[in-house]
Amino acid sequence: MYKPEQQNENKETFLRLLRSVDRKGIENLIDYLETKTDFFTAPASTRYHNNCLGGLLAHTLNVYENFKAQLQLREIDLPEESIILTSLLHDICKCNYYVLEQRNRKVNGKWEQYDVWSNTKAVSPPLPHSYRSIRMIGTFLRLTPSEELCIYYHMGPYGGEDYEYRNLLQKVNTDYPETLLFYIADLSATYLDEVMYE
Ligand SMILES: [Fe+2]
Numbered sequence: 163m164y165k166p167e168q169q170n171e172n173k174e175t176f177l178r179l180l181r182s183v184d185r186k187g188i189e190n191l192i193d194y195l196e197t198k199t200d201f202f203t204a205p206a207s208t209r210y211h212n213n214c215l216g217g218l219l220a221h222t223l224n225v226y227e228n229f230k231a232q233l234q235l236r237e238i239d240l241p242e243e244s245i246i247l248t249s250l251l252h253d254i255c256k257c258n259y260y261v262l263e264q265r266n267r268k269v270n271g272k273w274e275q276y277d278v279w280s281n282t283k284a285v286s287p288p289l290p291h292s293y294r295s296i297r298m299i300g301t302f303l304r305l306t307p308s309e310e311l312c313i314y315y316h317m318g319p320y321g322g323e324d325y326e327y328r329n330l331l332q333k334v335n336t337d338y339p340e341t342l343l344f345y346i347a348d349l350s351a352t353y354l355d356e357v358m359y360e
């Protein structure tokens with residue numbers, strides 16, 4: 163769980179990084195996140211990783227750190243702006259998506275209430291989450307082809323099972339190695355930096 167001070171610090175870091183990007187539309191996107199969404203308090207998932215208040219925000223910063231480390235390790239030179247935009251915004255479609263619900267359970271013969279995150283809302287538009295993020299970002303600013311590919315393929319082999327997807331993934335990972343490292347960064351953040359709360 164993230165304490166309020168940690169959440170505030172994460173929000174400051176997130177905004178400082180995003181504001182360091184010199185691209186038209188950044189301020190409008192920040193304004194949208196701050197005034198029209200729950201981005202800064204939302205969980206990253208219902209039960210898989212960082213399913214807690216501020217979990218999504220912390221996840222994006224974890225991906226940022228992991229992506230930078232992966233690129234450094236492989237000596238791949240990617241503009242800092244691209245590292246920031248992809249890491250911080252790849253899961254932007256998860257804002258205004260999760261709701262906290264109360265459920266009942268019996269513990270030692272007694273009923274008690276507990277909170278659980280749920281995503282009962284209809285997905286709109288009904289597209290894979292990586293593509294929904296790209297569409298949302300696209301209403302505010304233009305991504306480069308490499309940034310778009312990093313976000314689109316950030317689920318790696320879990321993003322699709324059909325023959326075409328697998329072939330394209332292989333080609334994209336070869337031609338744009340940052341896409342493979344971004345997938346690894348997202349996976350590392352999820353499994354090595356974040357926990358699942360019962
Ligand atoms: Fe994701």
Ligand SMILES: [Fe+2]
Pocket residue numbers: 221225252253348
């Ligand atoms: Fe993610």
